Amino acid sequence: MFKKILIANRGEIAMRIIRTCREMGIKTVGVYSTADKDSLHVRFADEAVCIGPPPGKDSYLSIPNIIAAAEITNADAIHPGYGFLSENAEFSKICQDYNIKFIGPTPEMIMSMGDKSTAKATMRKAGVPTVPGSDGLLESVKEGIRLANKIKYPVILKATAGGGGKGMRIVKNDFEFEKAWEDCKREASASFGNDGLYLEKFVEEPRHVEIQIVGDQYGKVCHLSERDCSIQRRHQKLVEESPSPIITDRLREKMGAAAIKGAKAIRYEGAGTIEFLVDKNGDFFFMEMNTRIQVEHPVTEEVTGFDLIKEQILVAAGVKISGRNYTPNSHAIECRINAEDPANGFRPSPGKITNLNLPGGHGVRVDTHIYSGYTIPPNYDSMVAKLIVSAPTREEAIVRMKRALMEFIIEGIKTTIPFHIRLMDDPGFRSGKFTTKYLEDFDFSGL
Amino acid sequence: MKPSELKDIIDFIAKSNLDEVNIETEGFKISVKRAATPIAAAPVAIQAERQAPAPVAAPPAAAPAAEPEKPAAPVSSKKTVEVKSPMIGTFYRAASPDKPSLVNVGDEIKVGQSLCIIEAMKLFNEIESDITGRVVKIMAENSTPVEYDQVLFLVEVD
Numbered sequence: 215m216f217k218k219i220l221i222a223n224r225g226e227i228a229m230r231i232i233r234t235c236r237e238m239g240i241k242t243v244g245v246y247s248t249a250d251k252d253s254l255h256v257r258f259a260d261e262a263v264c265i266g267p268p269p270g271k272d273s274y275l276s277i278p279n280i281i282a283a284a285e286i287t288n289a290d291a292i293h294p295g296y297g298f299l300s301e302n303a304e305f306s307k308i309c310q311d312y313n314i315k316f317i318g319p320t321p322e323m324i325m326s327m328g329d330k331s332t333a334k335a336t337m338r339k340a341g342v343p344t345v346p347g348s349d350g351l352l353e354s355v356k357e358g359i360r361l362a363n364k365i366k367y368p369v370i371l372k373a374t375a376g377g378g379g380k381g382m383r384i385v386k387n388d389f390e391f392e393k394a395w396e397d398c399k400r401e402a403s404a405s406f407g408n409d410g411l412y413l414e415k416f417v418e419e420p421r422h423v424e425i426q427i428v429g430d431q432y433g434k435v436c437h438l439s440e441r442d443c444s445i446q447r448r449h450q451k452l453v454e455e456s457p458s459p460i461i462t463d464r465l466r467e468k469m470g471a472a473a474i475k476g477a478k479a480i481r482y483e484g485a486g487t488i489e490f491l492v493d494k495n496g497d498f499f500f501m502e503m504n505t506r507i508q509v510e511h512p513v514t515e516e517v518t519g520f521d522l523i524k525e526q527i528l529v530a531a532g533v534k535i536s537g538r539n540y541t542p543n544s545h546a547i548e549c550r551i552n553a554e555d556p557a558n559g560f561r562p563s564p565g566k567i568t569n570l571n572l573p574g575g576h577g578v579r580v581d582t583h584i585y586s587g588y589t590i591p592p593n594y595d596s597m598v599a600k601l602i603v604s605a606p607t608r609e610e611a612i613v614r615m616k617r618a619l620m621e622f623i624i625e626g627i628k629t630t631i632p633f634h635i636r637l638m639d640d641p642g643f644r645s646g647k648f649t650t651k652y653l654e655d656f657d658f659s660g661l
Numbered sequence: 662m663k664p665s666e667l668k669d670i671i672d673f674i675a676k677s678n679l680d681e682v683n684i685e686t687e688g689f690k691i692s693v694k695r696a697a698t699p700i701a702a703a704p705v706a707i708q709a710e711r712q713a714p715a716p717v718a719a720p721p722a723a724a725p726a727a728e729p730e731k732p733a734a735p736v737s738s739k740k741t742v743e744v745k746s747p748m749i750g751t752f753y754r755a756a757s758p759d760k761p762s763l764v765n766v767g768d769e770i771k772v773g774q775s776l777c778i779i780e781a782m783k784l785f786n787e788i789e790s791d792i793t794g795r796v797v798k799i800m801a802e803n804s805t806p807v808e809y810d811q812v813l814f815l816v817e818v819d
Contacts, residue, residue, distance in 0.1 A: 248810055265809055283749055286750065312782075
């Protein structure tokens with residue numbers, strides 16, 4: 215087992231990793247930029263070293279600085295957390311070169327899932343359902359119409375060089391196809407200088423449902439069921455829950471099996487998440503794979519009883535997993551609390567926390583790095599805490615979450631707590647019937 | 662300059678948020694410095710040898726350790742500047758074990774002069790001075806780890 219783990223991260227995830235290491239008797243090294251010298255993880259780590267000035271590229275993203283820190287503290291493993299270097303294949307490789315165990319997948323595994331089209335092709339070959347579509351670019355309108363009928367409308371025509379919603383058209387039937395084709399080509403040519411188009415099935419009313427998996431070094435993979443992360447604003451997750459309100463036991467079995475198939479195809483090692491889009495018919499399609507621990511991992515921890523950070527460390531140390539799958543034994547919801555002003559377009563609100571009261575009680579968990587008197591630096595992301603509640607049923611979990619949110623006092627900065635309180639009262643959310651588009655029509659005024 | 666005028670200047674400076682003011686006129690020169698701000702102790706003392714895997718870790722400091730206070734209005738016009746490490750790595754006084762130290766206490770140094778070597782990931786980086794002055798204290802020990810912004814040298818400048 216590792217003697218000392220360096221945590222190449224900051225904030226709440228650094229605290230999270232320190233806590234598990236402490237329980238496992240493993241020493242911890244925290245790293246920090248000068249902007250984080252008063253951060254909680256610096257105080258709780260057994261040792262801490264300053265690795266650079268505030269900008270990420272000179273500190274938390276600087277591979278030489280992180281490796282140098284591991285060298286001088288004699289760390290034998292590095293946990294990259296999430297974000298920063300956690301899915302950086304080069305970093306995984308350099309750790310290998312320097313004989314420091316990277317707690318996560320190999321560079322090859324990261325690379326195979328990092329490129330969207332390679333990932334999709336790998337998954338398709340492994341028999342994992344992917345969003346049906348053209349194999350590369352479409353040659354003609356005729357080919358497009360033929361394919362659209364094969365995969366069934368509605369479809370979406372997309373510019374291969376596209377982005378920002380440009381060069382995209384949803385097509386609902388054969389009659390619309392030719393005009394959509396011409397519009398797309400013209401827009402793509404004007405915006406990107408490349409009018410190549412490909413076709414994909416348009417997933418209607420999608421929900422974002424992801425499966426947590428863990429793979430050991432011997433080819434075994436298991437799943438710990440799903441998390442529903444459909445409550446998103448501008449593609450950023452705000453609320454996650456497990457089990458998903460729309461996933462039946464049968465669908466969970468199918469998605470879990472597909473996720474395991476996908477992970478085994480690359481002999482995945484570590485904790486990972488396979489993200490799917492689920493449409494209103496209960497058909498699911500591979501979206502992408504995240505080859506790291508995720509922000510919302512506590513939701514799965516609360517409903518399965520597993521410490522996922524501990525599982526990552528065990529697997530990295532060569533321990534074998536049983537291969538059993540796990541299903542939720544209760545209902546958990548997580549609200550991401552950000553230092554943002556929901557009444558003003560969620561603009562960031564860094565500053566000093568003048569008063570803090572954390573919620574508590576049965577079934578309430580707070581993962582955070584903030585403390586009363588702490589000044590949130592403006593240089594990094596705005597998440598300040600994760601509030602996770604668990605209860606026997608979804609209805610009780612929502613009631614408990616609202617109760618806990620009402621106790622959660624953070625003064626000195628604006629936070630998204632008022633938004634979450636309103637959401638817990640929202641009939642649409644309470645019904646469990648919502649898609650990734652839900653917040654587009656949400657009323658944020660007067661928060 | 663009358664004593665009351667001098668007091669007024671010092672009061673004015675104390676009320677401002679200037680750390681240091683130097684005033685020079687014909688026949689008169691005054692340097693007023695604010696008492697040194699406490700320097701936060703690094704949350705750990707890294708005493709690990711590069712080979713031995715058993716470092717002595719000091720518990721994280723709960724409050725910054727205060728530096729001894731400097732007098733508020735020194736008569737001398739010299740001041741001491743901290744030369745801080747621009748990177749994390751291992752500090753060496755000389756380019757190699759058989760060579761002499763690049764600088765010693767008492768040495769006069771110039772801008773651009775090499776002061777020490779910091780090694781990280783098997784790369785040896787020569788750290789150059791960006792000030793001119795005289796080395797009064799060497800704050801880091803040879804062949805020990807240093808972190809970003811750690812004080813390496815104290816240099817007296819005019």
